[in-house]
Amino acid sequence: MEDSTRFGYCVVAASFVGFQFCFSAVSPRLSLALCPPYCALPPARRIEWDSRCVSTLHALLVGSFCLYILWYDAAVNADPIWGDPRLVKLNVAIISGYLLYDLLLLGRYWKTMGDALFVCHHVAALYAYGYVLNRGVLPYFANFRLLSELSTPFVNLRWFLEAAGWPRGSGPVRxxxxxxxxxxxxxxxxxxxxxxxxxxxxxxxxxxxxxxxAVQAAWIGPSLALEVLNLVWMYRILRGVYRACHAPRKQL
Structure with a gap:
């Protein structure tokens, strides 16, 4: 195993442990201190609150790194299949650790947070990213997929507003x-x-x-599967926005 690949798996492990620590220790303490609505939540809702705090942190980290690579990594942009994958492998290792952490979390709290679509998404992504970590191939395309993380903070904010008691028809929710x-x-x-x-x-x-x-199939197959999932989620979001925009206007 090459040194860069070995380092990538170390980053995966560190990412897994780091996000688990944020879920178990950092988010509960900060939320109790800074977010009064968190104190009133039942245990099951607190679990999802902490999960979404970690999800937001991960999205901001990986999404920012993704934009940096797209804008400034000339080697990857010049050769999207075999360009220098070092920075991309680091970003992929971070997200792979997060996906493993999140799969474990979904398994532990399936009755509260379980979602088959999320499991399919995570498994498809891990399968494809495994080739990036092991062989360093397709750095541009792997990194391009990570653009999707930039929408996650808004998805989580919608949940936070609902958990905090903001009415569906209020200005911030809309x-x-x-x-x-x-x-x-x-x-x-x-x-x-x-x-x-x-x-x-x-x-x-x-x-x-x-x-x-094998790599070609791992590239195209999961990509198409992720497009289907994204279209399903886009439909759900548009349906939710429609309901919010047609709800009576309310203020807290």
């Missing part, structure tokens, strides 16, 4: 609902043509052929 729909569409749906245009541009090239059938 504003966040619109922002969430715009962000989700921008980073998960609108980018689909750009992503697959780049895929088609490199399809059939010698660089693509070097991947081999």
């Amino acid at each position: 504003a966040n609902g619109v922002a969430m729909a715009v962000a989700f569409f921008s980073v998960r749906i609108a980018v689909i043509p750009t992503y697959y245009a780049r895929v088609l541009a490199w399809h059939g090239t010698p660089e693509y052929a070097r991947l081999g059938p």
Whole structure:
């Protein structure tokens, strides 16, 4: 095993432990100190609150790193299949640790937080990211998928507002609902043509052929599965925004 691959798995382990620590120790303490509504939540809701705090932290970290790579990593942008994957592998290792942590959390609290779509999403992503960690292939495309994390803070904020007692028709809920729909569409749906245009541009090239059938299947298969999930979630979000915008206007 190469040193960079060994380092990547160390980052996966550190990421897993770090996010678990944030869930178990950091979020409960900070939430109790800074968020009065947290104190009134029942235990099951506190678990999901802490989970979403960790999810937001992860999204901001990985999403910011993703944008940096897209804007400034010339090697990855020049050769999206075999470009220097060091920074991308680091980002993928962080998110892989998070996905493992989240799968464990879903299993422990399935009755409270269980969602089969999230399990499918996590498994598909881990399968594809495994090739990035092990072989360092497809750095641009792996990193491009991480743009989707930039919509997560808005999704979580919607839940926080609801848990804190904000009425569905209140101004903050409506504003966040619109922002969430715009962000989700921008980073998960609108980018689909750009992503697959780049895929088609490199399809059939010698660089693509070097991947081999297994990597090609691990690249395209999970990508298509994630698009289906994103479309399902986009529909759910639009339905929620519609209900919020047609709810009676209320203020706390």
